[in-house]
Amino acid sequence: MPGAKELDPYTSPRSFYGAELRRLREAAGLSQEQLGERVFCSGAYIGLFEAATRRPQAEMSKLLDGVLGSGEHFQRLCRLAQGSKHAAYFADAVELEQRARTISEYAPMLVPGLLQTEAYARAITRSTLALADAEEVEGYVRARLDRQRILDGPTRPLLWAVLHETVLRVPMGGPAVMGEQLRHVAEMARERRILVQVLPFAAAADVFINGMASVMTFRDEAPVVYTEGAGGGQLVEERALVEQSQRSYDLVRAAALSPAASLPLLDSAAEEYPTP
Incomplete structure (x- = not known):
């Protein structure tokens, strides 16, 4: 299960994003599946973000901030994690x-x-x-x-x-x-x-x-x-x-x-x- 992967949150901006997502999701008492339902995706997809397997996305980060009440926390982390040498x-x-x-x-x-x-x-x-x-x-x-x-x-x-x-x-x-x-x-x-x-x-x-x-x-x-x-x-x-x-x-x-x-x-x- 992607969400079971333990991350060192300080190895990269993406790892920090994944660790923060898992921390705030668990603090809200939500499973990956429950959070996924609220942001219109599967629980497995949430797990990919938490495991730092998938690159954070701006629209998804905005939805996560809304559901978890985190202001613009994930939107700011998303901008940090999206660095790429490709378009x-x-x-x-x-x-x-x-x-x-x-x-x-x-x-x-x-x-x-x-x-x-x-x-x-x-x-x-x-x-x-x-x-x-x-x-x-x-x-x-x-x-x-x-x-x-x-x-x-x-x-x-x-x-x-x-x-x-x-x-x-x-x-x-x-x-x-x-x-x-x-x-x-x-x-x-x-x-x-x-x-x-x-x-x-x-x-x-x-x-x-x-x-x-x-x-x-x-x-x-x-x-x-x-x-x-x-x-x-x-x-x-x-x-x-x-x-x-x-x-x-x-x-x-x-x-x-x-x-x-x-x-x-x-x-x-x-x-x-x-x-x-």
Whole structure:
């Protein structure tokens, strides 16, 4: 049970948040389930905050302050605990990636961040942050490359990526950068570190997912979905919406080429771009 974890409250702002939540909840004579009912979530979800497993959230902190009569205590702690080198809308999803058992991604336009080369990541960042200085750009690039370390460890998640054929045809960063990127994805697939499928143009009309989607499953937590569009993203945890996204992803995966058939298409697309 997440709430049973004993924390040293002084190891991090998040640990302090979790310890304070547990202290004030118990002082109010509430179980995790009872507090969850009052703030519209499950008791297990409260336990994740108390165990410092989940990153505190502003809206939830406001509800907790209201129920526990703590003024703005949790809202202030939340601001301290939310520090991240990633965009605020993506920070929760990054932390969930680190615990995920499986990550199933659909990419309609760009190579997913976990599979990007440094040059490709830099090209995307420069494109989306056109007015940012070099230091800010490099900070985002380093953060993206740091995320990829989860694919190197012995407990790495199973990563299954479905790439729309558009991803192969948009030369982000120029031909040389794009060619290197596609060869990198193909190499990872051949090393059996990931599963990759390509959704060809001919099959794309048969399925529909509105933008990028990442479905994550865990050993001891409910699955979640992260979706992203231009300028922002959203973490979806409502069970019905998660199940709907899982069904949509399954349909996309069924319509795409098999992993074995996708590799030659990746190779041929890479050959269209020059080798540096």
